[in-house]
Amino acid sequence: xxxxxxxxxxxxxxxxxxxxxxxxxxxxxxxxxxxxxxxxxxxxxxxxxxxxxxxxxxxxxxxxxxxxxxxxxxxxxxxxxxxxxxxxxxxxxxxxxxxxxxxxxxxxxxxxxxxxxxxxxxxxxxxxxxxxxxxxxxxxxxxxxxxxxxxxxxxxxxxxxxxxxxxxxxxxxxxxxxxxxxxxxxxxxxxxxxxxxxxxxxxxxxxxxxx
Numbered sequence: 001x002x003x004x005x006x007x008x009x010x011x012x013x014x015x016x017x018x019x020x021x022x023x024x025x026x027x028x029x030x031x032x033x034x035x036x037x038x039x040x041x042x043x044x045x046x047x048x049x050x051x052x053x054x055x056x057x058x059x060x061x062x063x064x065x066x067x068x069x070x071x072x073x074x075x076x077x078x079x080x081x082x083x084x085x086x087x088x089x090x091x092x093x094x095x096x097x098x099x100x101x102x103x104x105x106x107x108x109x110x111x112x113x114x115x116x117x118x119x120x121x122x123x124x125x126x127x128x129x130x131x132x133x134x135x136x137x138x139x140x141x142x143x144x145x146x147x148x149x150x151x152x153x154x155x156x157x158x159x160x161x162x163x164x165x166x167x168x169x170x171x172x173x174x175x176x177x178x179x180x181x182x183x184x185x186x187x188x189x190x191x192x193x194x195x196x197x198x199x200x201x202x203x204x205x206x207x208x209x210x211x
Contacts, residue, residue: 003045005049007103027030034103035066041099047070049075053080060074085187092093097175100189101169109168111170113207114128115205116174118207125172129170130168130209132166135158136158140161140164141162
């Protein structure tokens with residue numbers, strides 16, 4: 001199984017720290033945040049594709065010196081492609097069910113459980129979900145009792161929110177998702193691709209993060 005880590009962003013919200021360092025390499029307790037993410041991946045994930053652009057050389061240097069016991073590929077984007085475009089650009093490395101992960105995920109996601117749920121549901125896409133108190137600041141999901149997501153609702157009023165669950169930045173997907181993504185342009189997975197998959201009636205499920 002492959003995991004694509006989205007590491008091409010400029011880290012604008014973390015400036016000035018990211019003026020000199022790639023965001024995934026920012027330290028948390030003296031260890032780059034991307035290390036925690038890769039170390040949390042199950043053994044089934046044997047190949048990790050780093051979708052890189054900004055300060056790509058720093059990422060290359062880091063992975064030359066660090067062995068995670070997995071094949072690491074730095075896939076340099078010719079230009080910023082967004083979350084969807086970055087996945088499409090890594091298409092040649094994808095062989096089956098795969099993960100897509102934001103590089104700054106520091107949470108208690110049990111990826112093995114998430115993958116199992118995805119397979120049990122025969123889903124096309126399964127996304128991680130996290131509860132929040134203030135739904136006004138986020139896009140939340142409308143989710144059925146069986147975990148199927150039927151809609152995304154952007155920054156609703158609390159009394160109109162279908163849930164308090166937001167996208168937590170980790171996805172498990174099937175290869176046919178790639179058919180929904182145009183080649184060579186900036187594509188938002190969350191704003192363009194996911195709604196189309198839901199509208200087509202594909203299996204789109206949520207995995208709720210516990211703890």
